[in-house]
Amino acid sequence: MTFLDALSRRVLVADGGMGTAIQALTPAPADFGNHPGLNEWLNLTRPDLVAGIHDAFLDAGCDLVETNSFSAFPVVLAAHEVAGRSRELAEAAARIARRCADRHATPGRPRFVAGSLGPGTRLPSRGQISFHELREAYRPLAAGLLAGGCDLLLVETCQDPLQARAALLACRDAMAAAGRVVPVGVQFTVAADGTLRAGTDLLAALDMLLPLSPAFVGLNCGTGPEALREPVRRLCRHSPVPVSVQPSAGLPRREGGRWVYDLTPARFAETVARLVEECGVGLVGGCCGTGPEHLAALVARVGGRARRPGTMDGGISGRAGNDGR
Secondary structure, three states: OOOHHHHEEOOOOEEEOOHHHHHHHHOOOHHOOOOOOOHHHHHOOOOHHHHHHHHHHOOOOOEEOOOOOOOOOHHHHHHOOHHHHHHHHHHHHHHHHHHHHHHHOOOEEEEEEEEEEEOOOOOOOOOOOOOHHHHHHHHHHHHHHHHHOOOOEEEEHHHHHHHHHHHHHHHHHHHHHHHOOOOOOEEEEEOOOOOOOOOHHHOOOOOOHHHHOOOEEEEEEEEEEHHHHHHHHHHHHHHHOEEEEEEOOOOEEEEEOOOOOOOHHHHHHHHHHHHHHHHOEEEOOOOOOOOHHHHHHHHHOOOEEEEOOOOOOOOOOOOOOOOOO
């Protein structure tokens, strides 16, 4: 069963926050080499640590895990003087996740790997990087994720529709070069008023992406699932493709020099489950501050539930769309 087959039939549960899971394990400074704070470097030095995080989410019942590759592309890696290592880091991340997913899969229960592509640190809508430069920067990340065996690619935490378009087109470039097509999903991060950081309204951003045929669209990160209820409703009313939501566990606070998230697993699961029940969301999961306990609670609420009939099924597609730029 492919990812799109599964998504068309039942609610899928993705994993939680990789970055905060790594933080909780407090890797030694030596694990990062000369690149402090670069979580993707752990794919080379501590694959056991990364695999342990994937395994914990899969043990919690998640259908899908995301690769540890959020910032593994030259726009971000240049600050660590390793811009040329993008493909290597991405492929290593994908291979770690692939091995974990395959170990947990059964004939009746596949487990999927989503290749994570983050927003980077510069937005084209603000003139901080050109569209062409950003598209080129995403290509080795997407290529490495495909080579490592991902089932789908996920452009997440998007703050600028031009950034999302650049990433989508780079994914298509990488798929054409590899001779392999996988679904590509896009998730935005919005403010309380439903706009992206670049100032674009959510539905306007959706309109800009639909010509590129994303397999699904959604929201992730933010200030918690409660704050996403109205944006999710708007997205579900207007999107012709399935909708996903992966919120953070509320707003973080500093405690003992670390970020702490207070939303309990039970409350997180209850709030996200309502988005499935009321809006027809097809893919759920967590972001910053959500651990295996949050996802286990969510699996208990919605895992394996049949997709609500008539919600967004007509838009499911793994095809690359027209280049509308």
